[in-house]
Amino acid sequence: MATVCIMQHEKPLIHMQQLMLRYPTGKTALSGITLEIQQGQFVYMIGESGAGKSSLLRMFYGGVRPSSGSLVVQNLDMRLANDAKIRDIRQRTGIIFQDHRLLFPRTVFENVALPLRVQGWQTERLIPRVRKVLTYVGLADRLWSYPEALSGGEQQRVAIARAMTANPPLILADEPTGNLDVDTARRVLDYLMDLNRNGTTVIMATHDLHLLESHPGRVVQLHGGILAGDGG
Amino acid sequence: MIKIPRMRKRSNKNMARRRVEHQSAKRSQVPVPEQAHPRLPGGFNLPPFGIHQVLAVVIVCIALWAVGVLWLGMQTASQWVGSWQQDIHIHVYLDAKKSKADNGKAVTQLQKALQDIAQISSVRRVSAAEAAVWMQGWLHDAALNEQELAKRLPLTFELSLTDKQSPFLFDDIRDVARRFGASVNEDEVNLARAHYWLSEASWLAWFASMVLALAMALIISNTLRMTLLARADEIHLMRLLGAKEWFVRMPFILEGLALGAAAGIAAWLLLWPIIWGSSAWLATMQVNLSLWILLPALLFGGGLVGTLGAVIATARVVSPETAA
Numbered sequence: 001m002a003t004v005c006i007m008q009h010e011k012p013l014i015h016m017q018q019l020m021l022r023y024p025t026g027k028t029a030l031s032g033i034t035l036e037i038q039q040g041q042f043v044y045m046i047g048e049s050g051a052g053k054s055s056l057l058r059m060f061y062g063g064v065r066p067s068s069g070s071l072v073v074q075n076l077d078m079r080l081a082n083d084a085k086i087r088d089i090r091q092r093t094g095i096i097f098q099d100h101r102l103l104f105p106r107t108v109f110e111n112v113a114l115p116l117r118v119q120g121w122q123t124e125r126l127i128p129r130v131r132k133v134l135t136y137v138g139l140a141d142r143l144w145s146y147p148e149a150l151s152g153g154e155q156q157r158v159a160i161a162r163a164m165t166a167n168p169p170l171i172l173a174d175e176p177t178g179n180l181d182v183d184t185a186r187r188v189l190d191y192l193m194d195l196n197r198n199g200t201t202v203i204m205a206t207h208d209l210h211l212l213e214s215h216p217g218r219v220v221q222l223h224g225g226i227l228a229g230d231g232g
Numbered sequence: 233m234i235k236i237p238r239m240r241k242r243s244n245k246n247m248a249r250r251r252v253e254h255q256s257a258k259r260s261q262v263p264v265p266e267q268a269h270p271r272l273p274g275g276f277n278l279p280p281f282g283i284h285q286v287l288a289v290v291i292v293c294i295a296l297w298a299v300g301v302l303w304l305g306m307q308t309a310s311q312w313v314g315s316w317q318q319d320i321h322i323h324v325y326l327d328a329k330k331s332k333a334d335n336g337k338a339v340t341q342l343q344k345a346l347q348d349i350a351q352i353s354s355v356r357r358v359s360a361a362e363a364a365v366w367m368q369g370w371l372h373d374a375a376l377n378e379q380e381l382a383k384r385l386p387l388t389f390e391l392s393l394t395d396k397q398s399p400f401l402f403d404d405i406r407d408v409a410r411r412f413g414a415s416v417n418e419d420e421v422n423l424a425r426a427h428y429w430l431s432e433a434s435w436l437a438w439f440a441s442m443v444l445a446l447a448m449a450l451i452i453s454n455t456l457r458m459t460l461l462a463r464a465d466e467i468h469l470m471r472l473l474g475a476k477e478w479f480v481r482m483p484f485i486l487e488g489l490a491l492g493a494a495a496g497i498a499a500w501l502l503l504w505p506i507i508w509g510s511s512a513w514l515a516t517m518q519v520n521l522s523l524w525i526l527l528p529a530l531l532f533g534g535g536l537v538g539t540l541g542a543v544i545a546t547a548r549v550v551s552p553e554t555a556a
Contacts, residue, residue: 061472090474103273103466110272117272118475126272 011075012036013170013201014060019069021055021225029055030225033069037203039169042196042217045205051222053205057172060203061093062086074170091119094163094200098175100155102147108134108158109143115166133161137191153184160191164200171195173204177211189215273466274479276486285487288455289495292448296499296534299441300526304503306430306437308519313426315518320424322393322405323358325386326414339387342412349408351394351401358388396424445537452491452541456484460549468551481546485539492538496530 014037021030030052037043045053058064060073062081071078076089094115102111112133113126121129134140137157139150147155156176163171173192177185185208193215196202202217212219219231271277324346331339339357346355360382367381393401402421409416460467470480503523507514514521 063472087474087476090472095472101465101469103469106271106273106466113272114274114469115473117274118470118473118479123272 013039013041013074014203015070015072017070019059019071020067021052021059021064022067023064028225030059030222033222033227035220035227035230037201039201040196040199041201042193042215043201043203044212044217044219045203045222046207046209046219047222047228049207050224052225053222054174056222057174057203057205060170060172061090061095091115091166092168092170094166094168094171096156096159096163096171096173096176098178100159100176102155102158102162104147107144107146108139108150111147111158112161112165115162119166130161130165133165134158136164137161153180153187156180156184156188157191160188164195169199169201171200171202173202175205175207177206177208182210185211186214273483274470274475275482277483282459284455284458285491288452288491289498291451292492292495292534292537293498293502295444295448295451296495296530297502299444299533300499300503300530301506302437302440303526303529304506304521304523306434307521307525308514308517309430309433311519311521312517313430317396317424317426320393320396320420322391322402322420322424323417324389324391324405324409324414325417326389326412327386328383330413331387338412342408342414343389345408345411346389346391346405349401349404351396351398352391352405353394354392356390356392358390360385360387363388393424397427445533445540448492448495448534448537449541449544452488452538453544455491456488456542456545459487460484460545464551467549471551481549484546485542488538488540488542488545489535490538492534492536492541493531494534495538496532496534499534500527500530 014035016033016035019030019033019035020028022028033056045056047053055064059066059071059078062078066079074089074092076085078086078089081089103114109127109130112130113121116126116129131140131143134143137160139154139157139161142150142154142158147158150158156179159176163173171192176192177188180188189211192202192204196217219229220227221229221231324342326339326342343355343357346352361378363385364378364382367385368376368378391405395401402416402425405421406416408414467480500523503526507521507523
């Protein structure tokens with residue numbers, strides 16, 4: 001109980017108040033979302049297609065800016081942040097995409113090293129770090145392979161390695177198990193859970209509700225762009 | 233409230249998964265060879281060269297070669313004109329009948345009026361005999377009667393000039409000659425004004441060079457644009473990972489610079505056969521061309537044009553999730 005009380009007084013990692021997002025086309029993707037996500041939580045974001053899960057995740061890394069309301073991510077007001085601040089937030093956020101967005105003309109090493117390279121790491125420092133991360137996801141022997149030589153599950157593990165390589169405090173995963181079979185999806189989620197146990201906040205949009213049974217976490221439900229439920 | 237994930241029971245599926253992981257771990261113990269120079273994107277790393285880049289180098293090389301040939305021609309013309317221009321004299325002719333009027337007073341006045349022009353250093357009256365000998369030589373010793381020829385030739389003044397590029401010099405000479413009913417050798421005037429024509433040609437050469445430079449920049453820009461489109465995913469991803477704009481664009485700027493500089497060196501090398509092939513002909517014209525002057529011009533010019541093309545290509549690279 002004492003631990004919980006201390007956590008409640010901490011500043012949340014993500015804080016949103018009456019958040020609204022309207023695209024230039026006029027479509028309202030999110031409306032009136034008020035939510036807090038604390039450091040170290042594992043949050044599932046569920047809802048039907050078009051519920052606003054991906055839009056919300058995109059707002060967390062500055063892919064889109066809120067139309068109204070407030071959104072503070074890692075102490076940064078996303079409505080007022082300039083480009084430099086957004087870049088800074090992105091360097092402190094690991095992103096995993098459903099289609100993993102691996103660079104197929106580049107090796108696994110080059111893919112995983114990309115976030116560190118962006119942050120100015122020298123090649124000599126990169127290699128041991130990338131090796132360590134790939135060893136963690138069980139792909140140390142595929143360092144110089146190209147992604148097309150890997151299976152779907154392995155590709156998603158490379159994407160996880162890329163997201164965690166810079167050791168960010170926040171990982172956003174947009175349906176990372178969407179294209180994977182049940183077993184592979186569970187393994188991917190094992191890695192995310194393990195990262196979460198080590199203190200990383202993980203926010204994951206998903207349709208795979210069966211995963212919630214084997215890998216429990218806080219469940220935030222969106223429906224038609226509004227907050228329909230919060231299991232937190 | 234933070235929910236701590238609870239431990240799961242080991243199912244058969246989990247056991248199987250652990251076996252696979254164990255095998256994977258064993259596999260990972262096999263030493264993986266080091267790659268000495270991994271090819272990392274962004275920053276000061278050049279992207280890989282492909283067929284598009286080679287074609288761009290060839291096309292830009294041809295254009296730079298044309299610019300080089302143009303300026304070699306200008307250099308040749310300048311040296312050739314310089315080799316004989318010091319020897320040019322302008323001749324003014326006064327009809328023999330007019331020269332004898334007023335007991336030759338017009339001749340003296342004409343000579344004095346010509347001497348009064350500031351850019352004329354000396355006015356020499358060419359004797360009839362000298363003119364006749366020159367005429368015989370010009371007609372390839374036609375064995376004419378020199379005395380008869382001398383009678384028919386006009387009175388000739390030979391003008392030595394101090395500054396052939398003075399803007400109104402030849403108009404002044406014509407005015408004086410016209411006042412005394414004399415005429416000026418216009419062919420000699422045109423030769424004396426070769427510098428003027430050369431400077432006019434030089435402007436044209438600059439203009440042509442600029443047009444070709446723009447064309448080259450657009451060719452490189454187009455090539456880089458194709459590379460950019462081919463690597464759009466990489467660019468978007470780098471931006472999503474928080475890369476600065478210079479980090480994203482620098483490889484393309486460097487590529488443009490390298491393409492232009494490589495084309496410049498290749499164009500310079502291809503100018504040597506022209507020098508070797510025309511050396512005998514150039515020697516007869518007392519022209520000694522230096523290609524080394526063109527090396528920095530083509531190298532830096534090519535690099536500049538390539539960089540300009542890269543700047544044009546990367547001026548508008550929009551990623552969907554970075555247009556916040």
